[in-house]
Amino acid sequence: MLIAVGIVVTYIVFVWLVFFRFRLLKFNIVWGIVGFWVGVHMLLIFLIALRFFQPFSIDGHVIRPTVQLVPRLPQPTILKEVLVTSNQQVKAGDVMYQFDRTIYEANLAANQAKLVEAQQNAKMLDVDVQQANDAMAEAVANRTYAQEEVKRYTDLVPKGGARQETLDKWIQQLAAADAQVAEAQANITKAELARDAKIDGINAQVYGAQAEVAKSQYYLDQTTIRAPEDGIIVTQQARPGLVVGNRRIAALAVLVADADPYMLATFYQEHLKFVEPGQEVEVALDIFPGQIFKGSVEAVWWGTGQGQIKPSGNVPTFRFPKVQGRIAVQIKVDDPALKRFPAGVHGAVAIYTGLGKGFEPLRRINIRLYSWANLLFPLNL
Known part of the structure; x- marks a missing residue:
């Protein structure tokens, strides 16, 4: 203008x-x-x-990745210590919050005991298989002996050398021996199935117990919240005595990450005809009046909310005239003169596509006028 x-x-x-x-x-x-x-x-x-x-936008804002610090605990737990304050710089791994560990240490100890018990039971399964095989051998021996006796008395009874009652007795014992062999075989199968029930070569009961121990250890570790990466803490309102657990939805605080900041500026759609990643950019941040920072186009976000229809049971309704949605362009500011790059800072962005070189000086003057004007405006003396 x-x-x-x-x-x-x-x-x-x-x-x-x-x-x-x-x-x-x-x-x-x-x-x-x-x-x-x-x-x-x-x-x-x-x-x-x-x-x-040379597209120009005064709707540019600094965007920084954020991490919502939300406790991941399965049951109500008391917050014991708060080791950070708002606007405090933290490094990855720094302890920020400490919750009561009593319940989770007890759960871990109980599951470790169950794991030891499962490991002992797994060792006993081999003994069960051996006992089943021994019982099978005994049953086979009894059946063989009964078969010999039935055969012998079957020859003696017709000749008058033995009584019929004795033969009947051994026939019954042979039937019982057959049943004993069948039962022993079934016991062997059951013992072998229990022994061979494995996941990745580990007994199923031991595997399940190990999983419970791992879960208990995970929740015990979650009683200590550490910084996931370098950044600064904002909106820290938690106090010792706060109870959190499976019903808490809100975060304790927000970590604004140091890594990967960028600027997002919106442009009218028709002005992006020649904009491509890698093109030169100049940025005037309101927080630094009178200064111009260098950067480049990282990406054009080819999409707006007007292009999205969310799944629902309603037929979409379209009303015209409707103001067109502006397209966002992601800008990387890599000027070494930039000392601070706070999240949410507003500024203006000028993109130089490399076309119309004769008009570039006018745009460069334009964005510098914007930056210098920030020395005076807004006039809230």
Whole structure:
């Protein structure tokens, strides 16, 4: 806008000098129409070139990744210590919150005992298989002996050498021996199935007990909340005595990460015709009036909320006219002169596509005027 005003003022001064100050030409209706026509088109040429070849936005904000610090505890637990304060810088691994460990240490000890018991039971399964095999051998021996006796008495009874009752007795014992062998075989199968029930080569009961120990250890570790990465703590309101657990939804605080900050600026869609990643960018941050920072285009976010229809049972409703959604461009600011890059800082962004080189100085003047104006505005003295 300032450039457009400057162009108009310069052209008006030029017309005034030619027609009124030095009277180089005589002003009339024809010259008036021509002058107005030329002035308008001159202004349009500059405006169109700047809008497409050097897009400009005053809707830029610094974005920093954040981590919501939410306790991951399965049951109500008392917060014992708060070791951080708001606006405190922390390093990855620093202890920030300590919760009561009593319940979780007890759960871990109980599950460790169950693991030892499961390991002992797993060793006894081999003994059970051996006992089943021994019982099978005994049952087979009894059946063999009964078979021999039945055969012997079957020969003696017709000859009068033995009584029929004795033969009947051994026939019954042979049937019992057959049943004993079948039972022994079933016991062997059961013992072998129990022994061979494994996951990744580990007995199933031991595997399950190990999983319970791992889960108990995980929740015990969660009683100590450590910084996941370098950053600064904001909105820290937690106090010792606070009870958290499986029903808590809100975070204790927010960690604003030091790594990977970027700037997000929105542009009218038609102004991004020639914008590509890697192009030069200049940024004027309101927090640093009078300074210009260098950067580059990282990505164009080709999407807006207007392009999304969320699954629902309602038929989409469209109402026109509707204001077009602006497209966001992700900017990487890598100027070594930048001392601070706080989250949420506002600023202006100018992108230089490499086209229309003759118009670049105007855009560079434009963004510098914006930066210098921040020395005065807003006028809240």
